[in-house]
Amino acid sequence: MSATHLVGVDCSDCSERALDYAIERARDSGAGLVVAHVIEWSRYSFSTAQENEQRHKRREEELERARTEVIDPVVAKIREAGVEARGVIRHGHAAETLAKLAKDNDAASIIVGRSGSSKFKAQFFGSVASSLVQIADRPVTVVP
Amino acid sequence: MRITRITAAALLLLAAVPAWAQDGIDQKINNAIQPIADAVTAAIFYPVPLGFAEIPFVLIWLVTAATLMTLYFKFINLRAFTHGFRLVRGDYADPDAAGEVTHFQALATALSGTVGLGNIAGVAVAVSLGGPGATFWMILAGLLGMSSKFTECTLGVKYRNEYPDGTVSGGPMYYLSKGLAERGPAFAVLGKVLAVIFAVFCVGGAFGGGNMFQANQSFSQLVNVTGGQASWLADKGWLFGLVVAALVGLVIIGGIRGIARVTSKIVPFMGITYVLAGVVIILMNVGQVPAAFAAIFNGAFSPEGVAGGFVGVLIVGFQRAAFSNEAGVGSAAIAHSAVQTNRPVTEGIVALYEPFVDTVVVCTITALVIIITGSADSTLDGVQLTSNAFESAISWFPWVLTLAVVLFAFSTMISWSYYGLKSWTYLFGESKAADITFKLLFLAFVIIGSSMQLGAVIGFSDAMILAMAIPNLLGVYFLLPVVKRELNEYWADLKAGRLEQS
Numbered sequence: 248m249s250a251t252h253l254v255g256v257d258c259s260d261c262s263e264r265a266l267d268y269a270i271e272r273a274r275d276s277g278a279g280l281v282v283a284h285v286i287e288w289s290r291y292s293f294s295t296a297q298e299n300e301q302r303h304k305r306r307e308e309e310l311e312r313a314r315t316e317v318i319d320p321v322v323a324k325i326r327e328a329g330v331e332a333r334g335v336i337r338h339g340h341a342a343e344t345l346a347k348l349a350k351d352n353d354a355a356s357i358i359v360g361r362s363g364s365s366k367f368k369a370q371f372f373g374s375v376a377s378s379l380v381q382i383a384d385r386p387v388t389v390v391p
Numbered sequence: 392m393r394i395t396r397i398t399a400a401a402l403l404l405l406a407a408v409p410a411w412a413q414d415g416i417d418q419k420i421n422n423a424i425q426p427i428a429d430a431v432t433a434a435i436f437y438p439v440p441l442g443f444a445e446i447p448f449v450l451i452w453l454v455t456a457a458t459l460m461t462l463y464f465k466f467i468n469l470r471a472f473t474h475g476f477r478l479v480r481g482d483y484a485d486p487d488a489a490g491e492v493t494h495f496q497a498l499a500t501a502l503s504g505t506v507g508l509g510n511i512a513g514v515a516v517a518v519s520l521g522g523p524g525a526t527f528w529m530i531l532a533g534l535l536g537m538s539s540k541f542t543e544c545t546l547g548v549k550y551r552n553e554y555p556d557g558t559v560s561g562g563p564m565y566y567l568s569k570g571l572a573e574r575g576p577a578f579a580v581l582g583k584v585l586a587v588i589f590a591v592f593c594v595g596g597a598f599g600g601g602n603m604f605q606a607n608q609s610f611s612q613l614v615n616v617t618g619g620q621a622s623w624l625a626d627k628g629w630l631f632g633l634v635v636a637a638l639v640g641l642v643i644i645g646g647i648r649g650i651a652r653v654t655s656k657i658v659p660f661m662g663i664t665y666v667l668a669g670v671v672i673i674l675m676n677v678g679q680v681p682a683a684f685a686a687i688f689n690g691a692f693s694p695e696g697v698a699g700g701f702v703g704v705l706i707v708g709f710q711r712a713a714f715s716n717e718a719g720v721g722s723a724a725i726a727h728s729a730v731q732t733n734r735p736v737t738e739g740i741v742a743l744y745e746p747f748v749d750t751v752v753v754c755t756i757t758a759l760v761i762i763i764t765g766s767a768d769s770t771l772d773g774v775q776l777t778s779n780a781f782e783s784a785i786s787w788f789p790w791v792l793t794l795a796v797v798l799f800a801f802s803t804m805i806s807w808s809y810y811g812l813k814s815w816t817y818l819f820g821e822s823k824a825a826d827i828t829f830k831l832l833f834l835a836f837v838i839i840g841s842s843m844q845l846g847a848v849i850g851f852s853d854a855m856i857l858a859m860a861i862p863n864l865l866g867v868y869f870l871l872p873v874v875k876r877e878l879n880e881y882w883a884d885l886k887a888g889r890l891e892q893s
Contacts, residue, residue: 291495295806299492300559303492338490339490
């Protein structure tokens with residue numbers, strides 16, 4: 248079986264350069280791609296009873312939106328380029344979840360975009376790319 | 392936009408409430424409710440002669456149930472304690488269920504409904520009436536209450552309703568009706584009756600203890616901290632009520648999730664601040680801690696100068712613990728029901744932490760601060776006593792405490808508006824009309840609670856919350872074998888290592 252790479256995407260067009268890079272790499276080496284979209288979520292957040300009651304429904308809606316608006320178009324685009332691809336959607340902490348997905352899918356490397364977060368935001372909250380570089384147990388390519 | 396318009400209209404309507412509130416109508420409401428209030432209070436607090444003292448019926452009811460459940464489930468409150476922590480931490484969580492309501496979230500939501508005035512004002516009442524020894528009985532009641540909470544929250548998840556649109560709702564009205572129905576047609580009728588009685592009391596408790604009492608007490612603390620009777624706010628209860636009602640309305644009618652989200656983040660933060668301040672004061676006087684514990688222990692068995700002696704202290708401690716952690720009342724089962732799990736017992740085990748955090752930890756800290764700072768001897772009562780105790784060590788703390796009291800009151804109102812609404816729709820059916828009627832009534836009671844001196848209504852509402860325990864626990868007794876079966880299966884799986892997640 249040929250190698251797979253994991254590509255993290257935020258939305259269908261904002262991770263374009265990372266995606267183009269990943270497609271190029273995969274085509275050159277005959278590898279496949281796993282496209283991952285992480286919906287930011289924490290098991291330790293606080294919510295009201297009303298929100299909890301609706302949570303399961305909201306989650307379904309979130310997954311559906313992520314599938315139709317992010318994953319499906321991206322996977323279609325990759326397949327059009329002649330590269331094998333499938334998508335996954337998960338709730339969780341973006342960097343941790345991407346690292347875990349890479350491990351579970353035995354990906355050769357992780358490819359992410361440097362996302363548009365401002366210097367200020369990155370300073371205080373850290374960016375997905377920089378924390379991913381810290382915690383991943385395999386090569387990470389950050390595409391600017 | 393339509394929702395904003397409805398909210399605006401509702402608020403305009405509510406603005407009229409203070410106008411007639413000023414008009415001596417509070418006296419009329421008081422007079423109308425007095426006889427009912429007296430009857431309910433008399434029944435709930437019916438003094439049962441027990442040897443040499445008289446104990447209110449509802450306390451015997453709650454403590455008996457808590458003790459029996461502790462024994463029946465072989466000290467589940469102690470033996471599942473560490474496992475509960477691992478469940479809250481997410482050690483057994485299914486990775487595929489990420490994004491659903493976690494044990495931590497369900498627990499935090501339930502806690503935000505229980506941690507509040509009971510921990511601040513209630514403890515002060517207990518210590519000023521029963522001396523330091525009352526703390527001992529509060530802690531014991533808290534530990535026993537863990538078993539009742541375990542039972543009702545397990546049932547809450549087991550018999551919850553899962554609707555086709557993906558929402559869930561549960562609570563005593565569902566486990567009483569569905570659970571008892573499993574035992575035969577006669578039980579089905581009993582279950583239905585108990586569920587309806589529970590729902591009626593729950594609506595009463597939501598308007599009263601979960602709303603008017605909260606509005607009233609947080610307003611009085613606000614007046615006190617801004618200068619007592621001389622305060623500009625002293626006669627502006629209606630204004631405070633309007634502002635609070637507007638904010639509550641934005642959350643529960645307007646669906647403004649921002650406010651709810653902000654509150655749900657600030658409230659735990661305030662709780663932690665309160666606990667930390669208490670711990671700091673205790674550490675500053677660490678030399679007095681052994682003496683304080685000696686006073687708590689000695690005072691529990693041989694109190695001096697307390698009405699009713701040993702039993703008097705016990706009653707005070709148990710009563711305040713019951714008010715504070717609501718174990719056996721059934722309210723928390725509603726909040727815990729939304730958790731994602733296919734093993735109802737897990738949420739019961741997590742719920743053990745609710746009385747533990749509420750009563751054993753937070754109440755004990757309040758009591759220690761009051762005892763150590765020597766404030767227990769003062770003539771003050773309620774929030775004022777706690778406020779002074781903290782002030783004697785940290786001069787500016789009453790301001791923080793006021794903010795905490797107001798926020799705790801706010802989050803308790805939001806929680807109880809939900810409990811009340813679930814009971815209301817159980818009684819009147821799920822419809823837009825029933826929904827909005829309840830919510831508007833709820834907001835009106837916020838204003839009434841903060842602008843009127845309704846002693847009778849407030850006494851009545853306390854009784855209503857405790858009254859919920861009567862139909863709830865009566866039904867729970869019949870369902871104990873169900874919980875036992877679930878627990879035994881789960882515990883066997885746990886011990887055999889069949890629950891580990893990779």
